Amino acid sequence: MAKVLVVTSGKGGVGKTTTTAALGAALAQRGDKVVVVDFDVGLRNLDLIMGAERRVVFDLINVVQGVAKLPQALIKDKRLENLWLLPASQTRDKDALTEEGVGKVIDELRARFDWVICDSPAGIERGASMAMRFADEAVIVTNPEVSSVRDSDRIIGMLDSKTVRAEKGERVEKHILITRYDPSRAARGEMLTIEDILEILATPLLGIIPESQDVLRASNVGTPVTLSNTEGAPARAYTDAARRLCGETVAMQVPVERKGLMDRLLRRRAA
Amino acid sequence: MSMGLLRLLRGNKASAPVARERLQILLAHERGLRGQPDLLGVLREEILAVVSRHVALDPTKVIVRLERGDEVSTLEVDIEVPNDIERKRVAVG
Numbered sequence: 001m002a003k004v005l006v007v008t009s010g011k012g013g014v015g016k017t018t019t020t021a022a023l024g025a026a027l028a029q030r031g032d033k034v035v036v037v038d039f040d041v042g043l044r045n046l047d048l049i050m051g052a053e054r055r056v057v058f059d060l061i062n063v064v065q066g067v068a069k070l071p072q073a074l075i076k077d078k079r080l081e082n083l084w085l086l087p088a089s090q091t092r093d094k095d096a097l098t099e100e101g102v103g104k105v106i107d108e109l110r111a112r113f114d115w116v117i118c119d120s121p122a123g124i125e126r127g128a129s130m131a132m133r134f135a136d137e138a139v140i141v142t143n144p145e146v147s148s149v150r151d152s153d154r155i156i157g158m159l160d161s162k163t164v165r166a167e168k169g170e171r172v173e174k175h176i177l178i179t180r181y182d183p184s185r186a187a188r189g190e191m192l193t194i195e196d197i198l199e200i201l202a203t204p205l206l207g208i209i210p211e212s213q214d215v216l217r218a219s220n221v222g223t224p225v226t227l228s229n230t231e232g233a234p235a236r237a238y239t240d241a242a243r244r245l246c247g248e249t250v251a252m253q254v255p256v257e258r259k260g261l262m263d264r265l266l267r268r269r270a271a
Numbered sequence: 272m273s274m275g276l277l278r279l280l281r282g283n284k285a286s287a288p289v290a291r292e293r294l295q296i297l298l299a300h301e302r303g304l305r306g307q308p309d310l311l312g313v314l315r316e317e318i319l320a321v322v323s324r325h326v327a328l329d330p331t332k333v334i335v336r337l338e339r340g341d342e343v344s345t346l347e348v349d350i351e352v353p354n355d356i357e358r359k360r361v362a363v364g
Contacts, residue, residue, distance in 0.1 A: 048293070054296065054297070054339035054344075055339075056337070057315070057337045068330075069330050071331060072330070072333065072334065072335060220286035220289055220290035221286050222293060
């Protein structure tokens with residue numbers, strides 16, 4: 001049974017694309033057949049994060065408009081056998097995403113893959129609403145910061161009213177993924193706590209991804225963070241989140257402050 | 272100079288140079304797109320148009336692969352042509 005999963009947030013820059021790539025790779029590593037779909041028409045970036053930017057021939061809008069067939073537009077990952085990318089268009093405008101066209105593409109993807117992961121653009125406009133429209137499940141990427149939590153709440157409202165499932169009286173299964181979590185700032189009480197966020201959003205937690213240089217390094221080289229430094233804290237947190245998506249029970253790891261030599265030196269200098 | 276030294280100290284593991292190179296290749300291509308049509312896109316369209324004048328193309332049997340590089344890019348067009356049309360032609364090893 002294929003699952004359509006939307007990675008969304010409302011706010012920009014919180015880590016949707018990083019999360020899409022990381023979860024997609026982690027699920028593919030488990031043996032599932034996965035496609036990651038970029039819905040950010042006009043400002044695509046998932047191709048860059050996946051390291052496939054030089055191989056884009058056709059895109060989602062070409063398929064929606066019938067210019068290309070789906071198999072022609074799918075780009076196979078060079079590292080994982082069962083991971084694929086459907087890129088967004090860089091030039092055409094968002095209005096080209098018709099509900100009927102997107103629905104047909106999603107149906108075709110459902111027939112071919114176990115997971116269809118839709119990377120939503122920021123905002124609440126057409127691209128974002130199309131990305132979530134056919135979703136069975138949603139990962140709401142949230143930073144421990146007031147504006148991000150507020151936007152997540154707005155997106156949760158849309159997931160509960162503007163999706164095909166919601167209109168049929170069914171529900172989209174929602175998960176909060178907290179990213180860019182900084183344990184040292186949390187310890188100093190400078191950040192919203194996990195408990196605060198979950199209480200405000202009243203939605204279950206999928207995982208906590210610590211702020212880490214691994215994420216920047218992974219994007220620099222165009223590799224999902226779950227594949228670039230598999231022993232790193234973000235990779236492990238994303239892999240655990242992927243296992244939870246598959247229904248496994250995995251104990252939640254709350255990132256703790258690392259007191260390395262460099263951290264101490266930097267702290268002293270900053271103080 | 273100082274960049275090289277920094278990289279040496281880090282054991283040559285800096286990822287930023289990789290990022291810079293990837294962006295330079297990508298942006299050179301994308302900036303070109305704003306002014307003029309994409310050469311590889313034009314080639315792809317015209318090759319397919321020429322072939323489809325002679326053969327009824329099944330769009331699912333046409334595979335186009337692209338690899339954009341710094342110095343050269345490759346466009347690979349893989350077209351499955353039914354044998355009844357090709358019968359008279361000499362097979363190319």
